[in-house]
Amino acid sequence: MKGSIAIAHLLKEYGVRHLFCFPANPLIDASASVGIQPIIARTERGAVNMADGYSRLSPRGTVGVVTMQDGPGIENAFGGIAHAFADSIPILVLPRGTARSRQSYGPSFSAIANYAHVTKWAAQINMSDRIPELMRHAFSKLRSANGAPVMLEVPYDVLTEEIKELDLSAHDSSGFRSSGDPADIRDAVAALLKATNPVIHVGQGILDSEASDELVEFAELVQAPVMTITPGKSAFPETHPLSIGNGATTATGMVNHFLAQSDLVFGIGSNFYRSLMSVEIPSGKIMIQCSSSEQDLNNEYSLHHGVLGDPKLILQQLIDEVRFQTNNRGTETNEPLLLEIQKQRTQWLDAWMPKLTSPDTPINPYRVIFELNNAIDHSKTVVTHDSGNPRDQLTPFFEATEPKSYIGWGNSTQLGYSLGISIGGKLARPDKTFIHVLGDAAMGMVGLDFESSLRASAPIVTIVFNNGRMGGYGNSMPNATATYASNLLGGNYTEFGNSMGVKSERITNPEDIAASIKRAIQSTENGQSALVEFMTGEESNFSRVSWM
Known part of the structure; x- marks a missing residue:
């Protein structure tokens, strides 16, 4: 052969x-x-x-x-x-x-x-x-x-070349992982149990090691609020009473409140790098990090305790150690904490509700996110963002309820990445509806691969925010923008999508948002990819923490 x-x-x-x-x-x-x-x-x-x-x-x-x-x-x-x-x-x-x-x-x-x-x-x-x-x-x-x-x-x-007969059987290559040093586990748990206001800081390692169940058990055992950074979004259900949502270049109001007040940050499967994907942690905290990569430990933040190993195996050790150090009691349900999380969530959402329910035209992108969150079956859907404003607008407000129901990414921020990963994801999970949200700048990078989704029998939903410009770039190149309108671009993406064989429609009225999303989902259930082009305005308000 x-x-x-x-x-x-x-x-x-x-x-x-x-x-x-x-x-x-x-x-x-x-x-x-x-x-x-x-x-x-x-x-x-x-x-x-x-x-x-x-x-x-x-x-x-x-x-x-x-x-x-x-x-x-x-x-x-x-x-x-x-x-x-x-x-x-x-x-x-x-x-x-x-x-x-x-x-x-x-x-x-x-x-x-x-x-x-x-x-x-x-x-x-x-x-x-x-x-x-x-x-x-x-x-x-x-x-x-x-x-x-x-x-x-x-x-x-x-x-x-023609080659001799070879042994073409798949030998065991299941991979290898290790648990943490028991002494490191003991010290990390002792510090956590002494803390007054700990926050659990969760990253992609939880998803990679399939450790969400262990994470929920651990959080409930120690009664600590849980935040995710963007690569870890969906690792912990954002409907859980202990969830305080996502914290990155944009963040929920709960992250703003509880991370500021925390005295200890307990990272699991997360890195502590200062980047678009992870909110900056205020100084003066006890820092604990559990990671499978030694490159993550003692990096941009000085650690008080570190544990090296697979996050799933570490969490199992942490759970056992908490029970041991508390005589199998754990921490009693912290009702005041749960009430405070709910209070902060309500105050934050109330403050943003004018944007989330805006009747304005051009359409406010936050209105699209609000309607998307309410229109889908979260148990059957996977959502992801693209780079730039769609990411910063979507990650705080979209509610991820199951592991891998949201694909958070961006340690590299290449425009258009969301399209390819949605097609690949659909082939891996054909039982799920895949929706990616991108801007018109990203469309120009990858649009031809809409047709690839049809040939691959991987129908997906594309949501385009078309505001005719590269969002935010007017501020970074003011002279070019003022003199040459260099931040402007455009196109009719509905016509383009239809030419690629994708069922496409343009929406200008915010009252039509929910129905158009449901039509797009129905199209994918019938085997055809769908594109919904929302004519949006440029939105310059973002939900950020107060110290960034």
Whole structure:
């Protein structure tokens, strides 16, 4: 058999059902021959984003796989792979490489050299008889702690050469994870139980380790309010009485209140980096962090206690240790705390209700978010934002109720990323409705892949905020804006969507928002992607914490 067929058989043995790709690579046809469906995107970046979304929404250990040609193919993929690396998403990248006899001569592009700093491991299948060994090692790395892309470059002659019989069975590569040091667990719990006003700070690690149930049990046991940073949004149900919502570059009023008053911040599966994804933590707090990556510990914030290990295993240890240190009692239900959380939530929402229910035209984007939150079945829906204003407006106010019902992202903020991850996510979870919210600037980056959702049989809902400009950029380039209107852009995205085969409509009346969203969802249930273009005004008000 040829090398490409051997790789395809191994992919199938490791449970791969879809190959995200952009031609040309012999692996595409080889995979199709063994029953793996090729999902061909319009661009390499789009294909990588789809593989990323597939990994995000799949059970732990199931990863998206993407392939492309050498040269321009793997060169064009860089943005998508760098984004997956920034957001700690495991994907397997299998680019075609230059034939071994032509390597080291120009103008060949070395994927291994150029991707070493945005992958967990980058190697080349330099001999056909090493295919099983290197594939096994790749899947082991992908399924272990600290998710990130893994790349195996396959030279063209390895893909096409006839090779001897190989063992093409999938050897155990379930991945590895470890629990925390018991002494570190003991010290962290002792500090937490001494605190007067602790806050639990939750990140993506809870979702990656599938630890939401343990998180809820732990929070109830210690009776501490729980906030998420954007990558961790949906790890803790925002309908829970202890939830204080999301805190990032924008935040809920509850985060503003309780984080300011806290004396201890207990991070689980979260990083404490100062970024768009995580609200800055005021000084003077006792800082505890539990993470699977030593790179996160003692970084931008000095820690009083740290625990290194898998968040799910750590939470199990924390629960046992709390029970031990409290003689199996835990902390009694803190009714005053629960009442204060509800009071702060009510005050915050009341203050924002004029925006959330605004009758204005052009439509206020907060009105769209309010109607979206009320129009969907949260148990059957996955929502995500795009970069910029849609992210900052959506993350505080959209209510995430189940793990992975919201995809929070943005350690890299590439416009248009939400489209690809929604298509990939839909293929991983066809039982869910996928809705992504983006602005008109992001549309220009990725719009052609709407048609890819139809060919992939992955119908999704696209919500576009069209205000004819790049939101917020007028302030960063005032001279260019005033003299040349450089912040303006535009288009009729309804006409564009219809031309791509997507059921599309433009909404100008806020009273039509809810019905249009429901029509779009019905369209996806009938197998057709839908786009709703809301003609919005530029909204400059954001829900932020008082110290930022």
